[in-house]
Amino acid sequence: MSSREKPVGVPFRSRIYLVSAAWVRRRRRTRLLLIYALLSALALVMIGPLLYAFLSSFREDALTWPPEFYPQKFRPHNWVGAWQLGRQGSGDGWLGGFSAGRTVRFTLVFRTASYAANNRAPEEAPTVMLLPPAAGMTTDPRPDIQASVALLEERSSIQERVYEVRLSHAGRLFHDRVRLAVRVPAGWQLAGATLWPALISPRVSETVLTWQDITPGVLGYLFENYLRVWTAYRGPGDKPLFARWVTNSFFLAALRVILTLALASLAGYALARLRFPGRNLLFLSSIFTMMVPGQVTMISNFLLLRDGLFGISRLFGTETLINTYAGVFLPGLVGISAVFLLKQFFESIPRELEEAARIDGASTFQIYARIVLPLSLPAFGALAILTFHGAWNELFWPLIVLRSQEMFTLPIGLMNLLQYYGAQAGTNWNLILAGAVMAAIPVLVVFLIFQRYFIEGIKLTGIRG
Amino acid sequence: MGGRLVRRLLCSYTLCMRTREELGWAFLFLLPLLWTLVVAFGYAFIRAVYFSFTEYDLFKPPSWVGLKNFNHLLEDSRFLLALSHTLVFSAIVTSVQTILALLLAVVVNQKLRGITLFRAGYYVPSISSSVVVTLIFAWLVHRRGVANFLLTALQQYALYLLVFAGAVALLHLLQLLWERWRWKAPTRFFDPLLLLTSLLGAALVTIGLHQLGVLRPRAVPPMEIAWVSTERTFLGVPLPLWSIMALNIWTTIPTFMVIFLAGLQDVPKELYEAAELDGAGSWQKLWYVTVPALRPVLFLVITLGLIGTLQMFDQVAVLAGLAPLDSIITLAYYIYWNMFGGGGLPRVGMASAAALFLALLTLAVVLLQRRFGISEKGVL
Numbered sequence: 001m002s003s004r005e006k007p008v009g010v011p012f013r014s015r016i017y018l019v020s021a022a023w024v025r026r027r028r029r030t031r032l033l034l035i036y037a038l039l040s041a042l043a044l045v046m047i048g049p050l051l052y053a054f055l056s057s058f059r060e061d062a063l064t065w066p067p068e069f070y071p072q073k074f075r076p077h078n079w080v081g082a083w084q085l086g087r088q089g090s091g092d093g094w095l096g097g098f099s100a101g102r103t104v105r106f107t108l109v110f111r112t113a114s115y116a117a118n119n120r121a122p123e124e125a126p127t128v129m130l131l132p133p134a135a136g137m138t139t140d141p142r143p144d145i146q147a148s149v150a151l152l153e154e155r156s157s158i159q160e161r162v163y164e165v166r167l168s169h170a171g172r173l174f175h176d177r178v179r180l181a182v183r184v185p186a187g188w189q190l191a192g193a194t195l196w197p198a199l200i201s202p203r204v205s206e207t208v209l210t211w212q213d214i215t216p217g218v219l220g221y222l223f224e225n226y227l228r229v230w231t232a233y234r235g236p237g238d239k240p241l242f243a244r245w246v247t248n249s250f251f252l253a254a255l256r257v258i259l260t261l262a263l264a265s266l267a268g269y270a271l272a273r274l275r276f277p278g279r280n281l282l283f284l285s286s287i288f289t290m291m292v293p294g295q296v297t298m299i300s301n302f303l304l305l306r307d308g309l310f311g312i313s314r315l316f317g318t319e320t321l322i323n324t325y326a327g328v329f330l331p332g333l334v335g336i337s338a339v340f341l342l343k344q345f346f347e348s349i350p351r352e353l354e355e356a357a358r359i360d361g362a363s364t365f366q367i368y369a370r371i372v373l374p375l376s377l378p379a380f381g382a383l384a385i386l387t388f389h390g391a392w393n394e395l396f397w398p399l400i401v402l403r404s405q406e407m408f409t410l411p412i413g414l415m416n417l418l419q420y421y422g423a424q425a426g427t428n429w430n431l432i433l434a435g436a437v438m439a440a441i442p443v444l445v446v447f448l449i450f451q452r453y454f455i456e457g458i459k460l461t462g463i464r465g
Numbered sequence: 466m467g468g469r470l471v472r473r474l475l476c477s478y479t480l481c482m483r484t485r486e487e488l489g490w491a492f493l494f495l496l497p498l499l500w501t502l503v504v505a506f507g508y509a510f511i512r513a514v515y516f517s518f519t520e521y522d523l524f525k526p527p528s529w530v531g532l533k534n535f536n537h538l539l540e541d542s543r544f545l546l547a548l549s550h551t552l553v554f555s556a557i558v559t560s561v562q563t564i565l566a567l568l569l570a571v572v573v574n575q576k577l578r579g580i581t582l583f584r585a586g587y588y589v590p591s592i593s594s595s596v597v598v599t600l601i602f603a604w605l606v607h608r609r610g611v612a613n614f615l616l617t618a619l620q621q622y623a624l625y626l627l628v629f630a631g632a633v634a635l636l637h638l639l640q641l642l643w644e645r646w647r648w649k650a651p652t653r654f655f656d657p658l659l660l661l662t663s664l665l666g667a668a669l670v671t672i673g674l675h676q677l678g679v680l681r682p683r684a685v686p687p688m689e690i691a692w693v694s695t696e697r698t699f700l701g702v703p704l705p706l707w708s709i710m711a712l713n714i715w716t717t718i719p720t721f722m723v724i725f726l727a728g729l730q731d732v733p734k735e736l737y738e739a740a741e742l743d744g745a746g747s748w749q750k751l752w753y754v755t756v757p758a759l760r761p762v763l764f765l766v767i768t769l770g771l772i773g774t775l776q777m778f779d780q781v782a783v784l785a786g787l788a789p790l791d792s793i794i795t796l797a798y799y800i801y802w803n804m805f806g807g808g809g810l811p812r813v814g815m816a817s818a819a820a821l822f823l824a825l826l827t828l829a830v831v832l833l834q835r836r837f838g839i840s841e842k843g844v845l
Binding site (some may be wrong): 010011012013014015017019021026027030031032033034035036037039042043046047049050052054056062063065066067108152184261264266267269270271274275276282285286289291292293294295296297298299300301302303304306330331332333334337339363364365368389392393395396399400407410414415419422429432433435436439440443447448451454 | 513
């Protein structure tokens with residue numbers, strides 16, 4: 001085939017060389033291969049860390065050395081075990097729990113190879129211990145649960161022993177979480193388990209296996225960190241804080257979008273189309289505001305809110321606007337860059353449409369509402385997405401205004417979470433990561449759906465400053 | 466009399482009604498913007514200037530002290546530290562991220578199948594909130610984190626990398642000699658086919674040397690630097706600040722990549738074709754065609770980068786709980802710290818003076834850009 005193809009001229013060092021078409025084609029293909037390899041390597045650098053963080057947010061310990069890429073959490077046999085134990089404990093294979101009158105059995109396989117060398121009494125067996133439902137607690141080690149261990153089988157040839165642990169619920173309460181520890185003589189290796197323990201801590205005299213929840217159910221097992229962050233981090237009044245922060249963030253971001261669309265479009269339309277004295281001055285001073293850092297105006301605006309807007313807030317019964325959502329919105333009521341973005345868009349709408357309506361006797365507001373608005377829906381969509389993104393991620397101003405935990409937005413909440421869990425011994429990064437992933441998901445979803453608008457918005461606001 | 470008549474004639478009834486009506490609507494439409502501009506900005510700016518000449522702790526009324534705050538500022542070692550951090554941070558981050566963003570934009574500015582997927586993927590660090598990314602970053606560079614693990618591995622296998630790189634260079638040169646002088650083929654220096662064979666060959670050589678036992682991983686103790694919570698410095702700059710630089714570069718590159726990409730798509734293709742006819746290689750095309758054509762965009766990106774880095778706050782605020790304050794403090798955080806985090810009464814005067822200083826720095830950058838930059842397409 002290739003011999004019948006015409007040779008191709010290739011410019012090289014100010015001469016044209018004749019080469020076979022196959023020569024060129026081979027090089028083009030290899031170039032493509034190398035480019036894709038480069039693109040993939042770059043992708044690894046840019047989003048690899050985020051993906052690894054996402055995976056680690058599921059694990060029991062996010063700081064393992066060396067990094068684990070296939071931890072027990074991701075192994076399907078543990079999912080099966082979690083399902084079975086959930087079914088046994090409460091009949092619910094998804095979320096698990098331990099109901100009254102039920103019995104849970106699970107097996108543990110130990111390799112006792114170094115057992116003889118340790119020279120211990122052969123009848124030494126694992127012991128089961130119930131732990132209090134949360135790490136810091138000292139009371140309530142689930143008194144109504146009875147635990148026992150039985151040797152099922154001894155495979156002497158390979159020095160393995162199979163034990164069955166049996167838990168029976170004799171009380172009346174439903175336990176959503178049963179923490180458990182099994183102690184075995186030092187030197188015993190865990191070779192198999194219905195559900196792999198969260199923690200294996202070898203000590204001098206014994207090895208302790210710990211389960212954070214022995215009847216988790218599949219979802220309870222996989223999303224353990226997420227459920228813990230969502231429900232276990234509680235504030236005053238014992239209400240879970242994280243759910244509250246998510247609600248706050250959604251509420252504030254939605255309100256910000258509505259306000260921006262309504263107010264910035266009015267101002268943008270006025271700047272684009274209406275004639276009034278001082279138009280240029282207004283335009284220039286708006287540009288000037290964008291150059292001044294937020295820290296400069298922060299000081300006065302904070303005082304303004306503290307004093308309730310010259311005391312006006314007293315009319316509404318509040319002494320101060322600090323720690324209120326009104327305080328988050330009031331100073332930056334209209335985003336200047338949003339005004340510019342819409343002004344630019346309105347200027348691109350043909351003027352003739354509006355003139356025609358004007359001749360028909362429409363008022364300025366009617367023209368804005370009936371003609372300009374319907375034409376601007378695409379720009380509104382882009383602006384809505386950009387505004388949502390900005391509001392969802394905003395830290396500086398809410399951090400200054402919002403003071404009590406239940407008023408926080410997600411970014412401040414995450415900082416709070418870091419202070420709380422980060423202060424404890426370094427094992428709680430899994431929870432912090434789970435919180436971070438949950439905070440990132442809404443914006444990621446919006447980005448995936450409306451990718452084009454994001455890019456357009458960056459170009460517009462970027463070029464606009 | 467005559468003047469009024471002329472005006473009457475020129476200004477038809479409807480037009481005059483129209484301007485009056487428009488004026489009212491304009492005022493109504495602009496009311497929220499005016500509120501923001503006049504109260505939340507103008508008044509705030511004037512008050513910041515006023516506070517900078519006073520001593521004020523939010524409880525007692527402010528008392529006029531003249532230039533004392535500014536003098537204090539220049540004597541305050543923490544302010545000078547914050548200032549030097551900010552300047553170093555700004556210079557390094559802006560230059561590195563501009564170059565890398567440009568290179569990345571050039572790489573993704575190709576018509577390939579699935580390229581939009583890659584672009585979207587690269588963009589992810591920029592859309593995640595600064596708090597989220599900072600938390601993840603702090604975890605990555607934890608004392609027992611992945612970054613330290615990779616750095617340890619790098620130390621262990623440094624010799625492997627050297628051998629690999631050397632083998633690539635050697636194989637490539639040999640192949641080039643063979644192709645150009647033996648076959649007289651028009652093979653460019655970075656010929657893809659040759660490059661691929663050199664890479665594969667070098668990989669084989671390295672693996673072979675490992676199998677033979679010539680190459681052995683070096684025994685090094687695991688690296689255990691707590692990157693964000695240490696007082697150690699490198700080149701006089703604290704390690705936590707270097708970490709924040711790396712973080713900031715990583716998250717800002719995608720934004721600027723998009724801006725560069727928009728600019729790149731406006732560069733006429735004829736320029737590249739002409740350069741190719743003149744025998745320009747990839748690097749020459751980048752340097753002699755792309756960069757000059759992108760000059761306005763380049764100026765814009767540098768300005769945006771400088772302003773953004775001068776006012777960098779979020780990352781420092783998040784890490785402030787983990788790191789020693791003097792290792793990460795920047796101007797923006799110094800202002801916040803004086804107002805809210807000082808331990809003791811707020812120093813509003815000092816905060817205001819420092820804020821004005823920051824505003825001045827920003828303004829200087831903008832003015833420089835307007836002086837030297839080419840304003841096109843409504844660039845500020």
